[in-house]
Amino acid sequence: MGLTRQVEIKSDGDAFHEIFRYKPHHISTMSPGNIHGADLHEGEWGTVGSVIYWTYTHDGKKKTAKEIIEAIDEEKKSVTFKVVEGDLMQLYKTFIITVHVDTKGENNLVTWNFEYEKLNEAVEEPTTLMDFAIAVTKDIETHHLQQ
Ligand SMILES: CC[C@@H](C)C[C@@H](CC)C(C)C
Helix, strand or coil: CEEEEEEEECCCHHHHHHHHHHCHHHHHHHCCCCEEEEEEEECCCCCCCCEEEEEEEECCEEEEEEEEEEEEECCCCEEEEEEEEEHHHHCEEEEEEEEEEECCCCCEEEEEEEEEEECCCCCCCCHHHHHHHHHHHHHHHHHHHHC
């Protein structure tokens, strides 16, 4: 199962990619209502295999997610996170999040992609988490435009 949403940002696409690759721990200052922290548990920032522990508020509830960076494509400016622990694992067998920035045109197009398997048919599509990702995207854009 998959879910994809795209949103244009007016701020610099390379800077946006850098945030999710090298500085996810900066997002809590840019989107404090959504992201409370991103701690490096293993490896180095921005490397495949590194493990990041997120604390965030989604649907009004405090949640956590432990994610491994599974892939980084510098050329395509994409980062792929595999969720391995936390609230999402109570609903989904697997959950993979890819964030990609297309900086070709004069605008920058951010694409969020969720690939997931539900634990059972009653589990809903993660549309509110996608809304959350878009909200975080816009907060990062606002922060970068203010600089
Ligand atoms: C499911 C945990 C969240 C905090 C993941 C974030 C990107 C990896 C969020 C912005 C979708």
